[in-house]
Amino acid sequence: MRRIWLGLVAMTTVGAAPSYHGEVRPILERRCVGCHRTGEIGPMQFGSFAEVRPWAKSIRQAVAKGTMPPWHADSAKSVAFHNDRSLTAAEKKTLLDWVDAGAPEGKPGAATVSATPAGGWQLGKPDLIVRVPKMPIPASGTIQYTFLVTPTDLPEAKWMAAAEWKIDQRSVVHHINAFVRPKGSSYVADAPAGQFFVASKASRGARRPDEREADRRELLLGYEPGYRPIPWGEGRAKLLPKGADIVFEMHYTANGKALSDESELGIYFAKSAPKERVLTITPADSAFAIPPGDGNFPSSTGATLQRDLTLLSMQPHMHLRGKSYRITARYPDGRVENLIDVPKYDFNWQTTYFLAQPKSLPKGTVLECLAHFDNSPNNRFNPDPGQTVRWGDQSWEEMNIGFMEVVFPAAADPDVVTLSGTTRPGSAAPTR
């Protein structure tokens, strides 16, 4: 009798529901509080039981559907990423079991470790700070994708060992990309420096015949919520050419309060000449025309590597009709490897995916970027399923760009990759 009773106690303990203070709080702190705290982009705070409890049902829904935490790569079909935000299967189960058990509080334990971000620059004092001067953010409405050109006026070229964002109004900055624009570039060439503007299609799409992408612009650094600075690595640097400008491309979302944003980009110069150069390559397909109503329109582009190099990161880029994105490596020996698969692309999350292990790619490897667009009425973000959609800067136009950071010897010609141009599945040889 007595033995059976003990056995039952043991069983209930093993099957005990997780509690907030027991198992749940550490998961929220690790995976959610970075965005769900005061001043951050998450619309509600998850800092205490009282704050979390009313959201238990929505948390269950978001976690079960996989919409939270926001992370769009399918880990089973991608390489491992350093900045992977997704929940492990065990964490997911704990959160779901907790809500299903009535979201019990449990016994408060030791005081919470504060997840407040350290103020100031994480990598130390930058050598050069480039500022966004008071960008006005209205309380409501859609804010157009806004540009700003800031001259650096550097008298000589500089190697950058790292760059870091110091975001001012984290609650409204959805993403910012900073580009290096070399002197003489055709990219938004007619834009006045130091003034906010919405780029025209013509100025953004402009390019001189044979202008190389790296001479036109190079993605320096992206910001999105949850961002942490990741230096490029010992002995590696990006180039800031003499007289180059920094072009900011900013995506803000109104949050009910009028604000102004003065975010900053900090640049750290290399102490000595780097061994290796880091370059963001930009394979792009701009030749597509997506028919009205087409729910799964493919567009593919890519790069054939002209030398051995190392891949550090990938940032797939499409707009509101973006449906899915995949980047594969086709090796010279015929092997094909999925590098990233984003089955449900979300324009609102312009994630840079940093490889947990930088990947060596031999000369001759073809990096293929395959985008699919959904121009059907089933796509709830689709501004107009009745239009034929072509390349363009505005979110109701489309893009297929696979930004990738690659590394190669610093002395080598930066034109290390060749765009293989627009290829469509089933089409003949690539056209350039």
Ligand code: HEC
């Ligand atoms: C990288 C930032 C970020 C992280 C990390 C994050 N959230 Fe969110 N969360 C948001 C934003 C922003 C929204 C507002 C809706 C949107 O933009 O998608 C949101 C909305 C929500 C909502 C409202 C309902 C919904 O689905 O929109 C819930 C619930 C939620 N988050 C739960 C969580 C939980 C639980 C975690 C951790 C397991 C988490 N979030 C991690 C940014 C984040």
